[in-house]
Amino acid sequence: MVVGSIAGAQDFHYVPDDFATISEAMAGAVSGDFVVVRDGVYAGTGNVDLDPEGKDIVIQSENGPGSCYIDCGGTARAFVLQTDEGSDTVIRGFTIQHGSAEDFGGAIYMLNSSPVIENCMFQNNKAPYGAAVSVVNGEPTISGCQFYNNNAEEFGGAILLANSTGTVSNCHLSWNFARSGAGIFCCWFAQPRLINNLIVWNSAETGGGISAEYMGF
Numbered sequence: 001m002v003v004g005s006i007a008g009a010q011d012f013h014y015v016p017d018d019f020a021t022i023s024e025a026m027a028g029a030v031s032g033d034f035v036v037v038r039d040g041v042y043a044g045t046g047n048v049d050l051d052p053e054g055k056d057i058v059i060q061s062e063n064g065p066g067s068c069y070i071d072c073g074g075t076a077r078a079f080v081l082q083t084d085e086g087s088d089t090v091i092r093g094f095t096i097q098h099g100s101a102e103d104f105g106g107a108i109y110m111l112n113s114s115p116v117i118e119n120c121m122f123q124n125n126k127a128p129y130g131a132a133v134s135v136v137n138g139e140p141t142i143s144g145c146q147f148y149n150n151n152a153e154e155f156g157g158a159i160l161l162a163n164s165t166g167t168v169s170n171c172h173l174s175w176n177f178a179r180s181g182a183g184i185f186c187c188w189f190a191q192p193r194l195i196n197n198l199i200v201w202n203s204a205e206t207g208g209g210i211s212a213e214y215m216g217f
Helices: 002-006 022-028
Strands: 012-015 034-037 040-043 058-061 068-071 079-081 090-092 095-097 108-111 116-118 121-123 126-129 133-136 141-143 146-148 151-155 159-162 167-169 172-174 177-180 184-187 193-195 198-200 203-206 210-212
Touching: 012 022, 022 034, 151 184
Parallel strands: 012 034, 034 058, 040 068, 058 090, 068 095, 079 108, 090 116, 095 121, 108 133, 116 141, 121 146, 126 151, 133 159, 141 167, 146 172, 151 177, 159 184, 167 193, 172 198, 177 203, 184 210
Antiparallel strands: none
């Protein structure tokens, strides 16, 4: 069980046992706490557009992405991180699907933030820029994640990094689509570390796997 690896935490807040929604559990947590989400599909108000508001908390499923889904219903993102979150803010073990945004980050949008995203599955998300994950002015760690069938109208079918560094490691990106950079799109001085990723069967007009434009890399 995933939770077994996080013994010694300050406090655990279980959804839906202690709080009905993920948002309520996050609001009740303080830095150092864990929000643990039981198996199931979580959708609608209180389970999408989640904002840690700068707290150093771990938000994770109980048993991994095969058992816990955040379904954005094609109308919202799963997470928005925009309050200088760092590496002590962790999102772990979710399947995030049907996310949508009119600009950046259909599933997760990071602005001036550098959290850890690990062991997540991103599927069927869409946005013009960074259909699954978009990072602007950040240094996140994205590790052990899968990106499948995400669609960007413009750049970054799976991941877009703008003026950002950070690390993308041990990820699998396949069947993602974009006009440029269907797997990963880097721009505006983005210099990420890409380590041991499998990037296959993505499709774009330019840079089916990786594209670096507008001073990317």
